[in-house]
Amino acid sequence: MEEIDLCSVNLRPFKLMDVDDFVLWAGDDRVTRNLRWKTITSKEEALTFIKDVCIPHPWRRSICYNDHSIGFVSIFPESGDDRYRAYSGYALAADYWGHGIATKAVEAAVSQVFEDLPEVVRLQAFVDIENKASQRVLEKVGFHQEGLLRKYSYIKGRLRDLYVYSFLATDVPANEP
Numbered sequence: 001m002e003e004i005d006l007c008s009v010n011l012r013p014f015k016l017m018d019v020d021d022f023v024l025w026a027g028d029d030r031v032t033r034n035l036r037w038k039t040i041t042s043k044e045e046a047l048t049f050i051k052d053v054c055i056p057h058p059w060r061r062s063i064c065y066n067d068h069s070i071g072f073v074s075i076f077p078e079s080g081d082d083r084y085r086a087y088s089g090y091a092l093a094a095d096y097w098g099h100g101i102a103t104k105a106v107e108a109a110v111s112q113v114f115e116d117l118p119e120v121v122r123l124q125a126f127v128d129i130e131n132k133a134s135q136r137v138l139e140k141v142g143f144h145q146e147g148l149l150r151k152y153s154y155i156k157g158r159l160r161d162l163y164v165y166s167f168l169a170t171d172v173p174a175n176e177p
Ligand SMILES: CC(C)(COP(=O)(O)OP(=O)(O)OC[C@H]1O[C@@H](n2cnc3c(N)ncnc32)[C@H](O)[C@@H]1OP(=O)(O)O)[C@@H](O)C(=O)NCCC(=O)NCCS
Pocket: 030, 031, 032, 033, 034, 035, 089, 090, 091, 092, 093, 096, 097, 098, 099, 100, 101, 102, 103, 104, 126, 127, 128, 131, 132, 133, 134, 136, 137
């Protein structure tokens, strides 16, 4: 794998034209094993998913490297009296793991989302206790670990113990003068 230039990483909304890149990572069980998503198995399925799920999503961005989709970061706000709370999720193509890309992407999402979704005051994330890379990403971004939810979610055939993390709008660092 070539040297990764983090300046070439950015977030943008999904496009139908991402389909070929999307199928490469969303079709990989290593990437989807901690997600509720079913692993994508064809270009047609990928296109339907981008059209029906990614594009209409309230806040889902493609993580791009040189404008190629290599992952996603999502913030999904609750509604009604719970509209102040939103769930975050993310994943990255396995070839790109370990270069700080997810940390950069989640940091960028956190710094933008409170402007885009002004009612949201709390982001939360649930992470399998075995998913050390994801826990580290959240810690580097500044999320707080709040507790352990035992046998909380059934994902991909296993009942998972999950850590719950949060990041509040007031946790965003103030801009340097
Ligand atoms: C989790 C995921 C997004 C991380 O992406 P990434 O770009 O590799 O993350 P980063 O490089 O920004 O940071 C990873 C950190 O975890 C650390 N890490 C990785 N594997 C680890 C392990 N087994 N134990 C401890 N730390 C680990 C890395 O060293 C790095 O920390 P550092 O910068 O302090 O060295 C990626 O592995 C992924 O897509 N996994 C599958 C989907 C998923 O689990 N999504 C999250 C659902 S909650």
